[in-house]
Amino acid sequence: MKQISKRLTKKDLKEFLDSKVVQYNNFKFIESDPIQIPHLFTKKEDIEIAGFLTATIAWGNRKSIINNAKRMILLLENAPFDFVMNHEETDLEKLLPFVHRTFNGKDFIQFINSLQHIYKNHGGLESAFSKHAKKDSLQKSISNFKTTFFEIEHLPRTQKHVSDPLKNSAAKRINMFLRWMIRNDKAGVDFGIWKSLSPSQLSCPLDVHSGNVARKLGLLTRKQNDGKALFELDTNLRKLDKNDPVKYDFALFGLGVFEGF
Template identity: 30%
Template sequence: MDFKTVLDNLYAARSTRHLANDPLSFCHRFVAPEDREIAGLVASCLAYGNVKIILRNLETVFAALGPSPRRFVERFELEEGLRLFAGFKHRFNDGRDLCALLLAARTMIEEADTIGDFFLGCHDPHAEDITSSLTEFSAAILAFDYAPVFGSDAIPADSYFPFFFPSPASGSACKRLCMYLRWMVRPADGIDLGVWKGVSPGQLVIPVDAHIRRICRSLGFTKRKQADWRMAREITAALRQLDPADPVKYDFPLCHLGISEGCDGTVQPLCRQCPVVELCGAGAP
């Protein structure tokens, strides 16, 4: 079989078991689009590191956000937030960073009503992909006033809040932001949500994590070794050959070959049951 047939079959085989093992599952707890986009921002920003720890820490955050993340953000008061999340820690990020994130979300909806509309204010619908849009989006958010959180005009050097909003301009793969955009932009298909209507799915760039980096190298979609923005665009260009209108539809099923199915890139009995084994150079460095 060819690449498109294999990957389309893989896409069709996505399961709720995979979703339950993914930060995106937190968005599915809510029905209203305005809740889902807030939930998605929070869940994607913290989606780095061990998946079990990610899900555990997100449970803590969402317990505090309550039944409507949008309402929580609209009513967010910094002093209360700093008390509420005083002991929060997720790897590099602490309670201050989380409060700055919630303040950023509140600022976006105050300025544009929704995060989606704020992003559209940064978006070039005629560009090949989201490179320039994401660059402007991150820059705009980092330019908000965070002095009430950090006690200084500039975000202090010991804060990892800027880690939430990397930029393609720096060469970053921007994995978590690309993942957030995939969740929001791709049509609702039982996994992704189709919340934002003003961005073409064909402009999305694949989120490159360790699984996508390794699997897509083994599939020959990129020869680059570094998981950077160039790799993300190179993989996306290869996938665009298979589905020009929706290239990142393959991200979730490919990623969960690693996250949920245990693929670690070595030749093992598991490979015999792998749906992409006939296309894969398993164990490629």
């Protein structure tokens, strides 16, 4: 990464992206982003469950994602943690009509049951993700989390809604959720409520927008948005800021979505 492109040196690129982080990593960002859903809550467990469910359906049209995430929370009686821990079997029936693209009511019910299992038997979401964490990566943690999440009786179809980085998935939605929980940006966007993990361990939520911008800036050469591409992008972002590499998600996403870079 001695020369990022013909136009930008590493120093120039860092200054450019740092300025875009400042531009987009601010409270106004929440207005049009799915992260607004967990921001409806103040209790840690409510924030993380609302965030996890919202991130799970975060693909497709952003307006649709936000509307359906709000619907999920309403179905959970605006008390996600209480519903997860104390629901009766009959309470789950009202979740059946829910659908967001390929995530349906049966998947939703499975997620509620798996989340209850995580909180009752594995110390909660933070504890489950903290296991198997490496110094500079949470990808093995995500893979092991999936195993833990589905160690109870479950519908095989629902497994596709939790990605496995060790099977070459970029795991965009879970990496986004982890950014929300772990990064404390002091700007009021990311929560930073998980203290057992560090922003330096995070990976960029790689999607079509951030991927395209990263390629134009010379941060990514691989054409597919998969696990190998994520490793390449992470490696280059860590060269720009090893302590908080995922802050550049705001820059890459903002440039792609809001500026058509």
